[in-house]
Amino acid sequence: MGVVKEDALFTVRHHVTEDSLRRLEKGTRLLGAGGIGRKILTGFFVAAVVCLVLKGFFDGTAVLILSAAGGAMLLICFSVFYGLAKGWAESKQDTKRKYKENQAEYELEREYRFHEDYYEVESKYEYSRLEYQNIGRLLDMSGMFVILEKGDVIRFFMKEDVKKGDPAEFAAFLERKCETKMEHVSVG
Amino acid sequence: MEAIFTAKTTYGENLFYHRAIAKKYDKAVAKKKSALGDLEILDLFMSVVAFGLYYFATSGMDMPTRIFQSLLAVILFTTIIRNLNRMRRRSDESNMSETALKRNAKSDLAATGQEGETCTVTFGAESMLIESPGIMTEIRYEGLERLKETEEYFMLFRSQLTIIPVEKAGIIDAAPEELAAFLEEKSGKKMEPVRKTA
Structure with missing residues (x-):
């Protein structure tokens, strides 16, 4: 594309795979999921079990109250858990569909070249030159670097995709250039 | 790059709304509503x-x-x-009403952090150059997947994920029809008008 290629400090070469897309989706979901919600749900479940166990030691009205309370809390846990599981399953299917729909685009090999004052992204049809100030957030999703740019653009690649330079040094370099901390998200 | 056409596009709520409708009516198959209503x-x-x-x-x-x-x-x-x-x-955008799309456009714009920014698109013989503060992107015409036209914008789909908006009112010294014909010729794709009622 008539671009003068300077020697880069770090070079990344990759193409998007279904696995990396799934990891991104999972990481984004985990990033949004609040720990408080999980604690409330666990609390409800423990309380339900306690109610159902305690009713064995009482009789009369206490049994009725403990049964109803235990049953209601168990039901709430079941509803929320089922709702969440359904959402996760749907987003997994969505990722699969999204990958199939855009497979040609995802399979294009991209090269990222990181220089002292700017970085470049190049593929078969596209070349971009960007300043580091465009980067809003940096994420490390269990070995996958995610760069969130202004304009809602997400770029992601695995640590193994760093072909020139050390991945650990690369992460430190990005943090320094973007003046932002790398956020770590554990994706199992 | 020698400019054949030049256009300036300003990022605003209207742009994001038109981008959303171009994507929404792009979906060939609308999701059928279940006979059980909102249950499955x-x-x-x-x-x-x-x-x-x-x-x-x-x-x-x-x-x-x-x-x-x-x-x-x-x-x-x-x-x-x-x-x-x-x-x-x-x-899901494909199920959103016009009002919801307009509401979403506002939050989408805020998320991009580009409100009020202007991007300049220069159309050359082989590729187009998109310049906005701190970003310069060059795209070859054969990389364009689809061309869509709303009332106020041309939406150039690099893929379902990357859309380049071109504001018709921002085209300098040329009519929108001329640019549309040029893009059709260079990309080999037809410009598809977006009908809200589709």
Whole structure:
């Protein structure tokens, strides 16, 4: 594309795979999921079990109250858990569909070249030159670097995709250039 | 790059709304609504499980009370699930109303942090150059997947994920029809008008 290629400090070469897309989706979901919600749900479940166990030691009205309370809390846990599981399953299917729909685009090999004052992204049809100030957030999703740019653009690649330079040094370099901390998200 | 056409586009709510409708009506198959309304077959099966769960939990009660309360539990369960399903559907752009798309355009714009920014698109012989503060992107015409036209914009789809908006009112010294014909010739794709009622 008539671009003068300077020697880069770090070079990344990759193409998007279904696995990396799934990891991104999972990481984004985990990033949004609040720990408080999980604690409330666990609390409800423990309380339900306690109610159902305690009713064995009482009789009369206490049994009725403990049964109803235990049953209601168990039901709430079941509803929320089922709702969440359904959402996760749907987003997994969505990722699969999204990958199939855009497979040609995802399979294009991209090269990222990181220089002292700017970085470049190049593929078969596209070349971009960007300043580091465009980067809003940096994420490390269990070995996958995610760069969130202004304009809602997400770029992601695995640590193994760093072909020139050390991945650990690369992460430190990005943090320094973007003046932002790398956020770590554990994706199992 | 020698400019054949030049256009300036300003990022605003209107742009994001037009981008959303170009994407929305791009979907060839609209999702069919289930005969069960906001519930699905699996939800009905799970409501039976919910009945059994509550019935099991209330083992100390007499039979009619257990059955009555288990039925109430099923109603509560289906209400929760119906609302969760509704919320999920509402967040899908392909199912959004015009008003919801307009509302979303506002939050989408805020998320991009580009409000009020102007981007200049220079159309050359082989590629187009998009320049906005701190970003310069060059795209070859053969990389364009689809060309779409709304009332106020041309939406150039690099893919379903990357869309380059070109404001018709921002085209310098040329008519929108001339640019449309040029893009069709260079990309080999037809410009598709977006009909809101599709």
